[in-house]
Amino acid sequence: MIIIFSGPSGVGKSTIINNLSNDFNFYFSTSHTTRPRRESEIEGKDYYFISEDEFNSMINNDEFLEYERYGSYYYGTSKKELERNDFIVLDLEVNGATKLLTSNDSYIGIFIDIDDNVLIERLNERGHDDQFIQERMNLAKEQRQSMGNFDYIIKNIDLKATIKEILDILYDLEKK
Numbered sequence: 001m002i003i004i005f006s007g008p009s010g011v012g013k014s015t016i017i018n019n020l021s022n023d024f025n026f027y028f029s030t031s032h033t034t035r036p037r038r039e040s041e042i043e044g045k046d047y048y049f050i051s052e053d054e055f056n057s058m059i060n061n062d063e064f065l066e067y068e069r070y071g072s073y074y075y076g077t078s079k080k081e082l083e084r085n086d087f088i089v090l091d092l093e094v095n096g097a098t099k100l101l102t103s104n105d106s107y108i109g110i111f112i113d114i115d116d117n118v119l120i121e122r123l124n125e126r127g128h129d130d131q132f133i134q135e136r137m138n139l140a141k142e143q144r145q146s147m148g149n150f151d152y153i154i155k156n157i158d159l160k161a162t163i164k165e166i167l168d169i170l171y172d173l174e175k176k
């Protein structure tokens with residue numbers, strides 16, 4: 001079972017996925033990225049941090065199931081990550097998620113959203129400047145146009161309620 005989480009940047013996807021892992025057993029697909037590692041991130045858990053040359057060579061060797069450029073960096077899911085007979089969770093930006101969901105009916109898409117004012121607050125907390133925030137808000141508007149390709153749309157107003165809502169979905173899917 002392959003579950004794809006997506007939604008605008010800053011909606012709390014990583015926090016949600018981390019919390020879900022306390023109550024539900026799944027394998028988190030670790031992506032490759034050319035973005036520099038943030039201090040809190042762990043190599044091989046959050047991402048495999050690689051150079052652009054290494055990323056290009058993985059593209060040339062056809063190692064990616066999908067990849068996208070997002071902002072100034074590349075992000076990709078290697079085919080290897082999905083070679084498991086498990087519940088697999090992917091955290092993808094909206095373009096990559098939409099492409100996978102429209103190419104394979106068996107993938108389940110969960111779109112996470114939040115109100116614009118909360119999104120602005122979150123991006124502010126991350127220390128981004130006004131121009132960057134405006135760009136991300138425009139992008140969020142564009143990304144919401146792909147919501148229709150997802151099986152579930154969840155507004156993350158209260159984290160606890162969101163987790164519960166998603167756990168219910170996962171338990172249901174597990175029964176199928």
Ligand code: 5GP
Binds near residue numbers: 094096
């Ligand atoms: P961040 O730099 O904030 O960790 O991630 C930026 C965006 O890239 C997020 O929306 C995240 O979901 C997305 N992302 C992470 N890994 C992948 C991937 O392998 N493929 C795609 N298409 N998007 C990814």
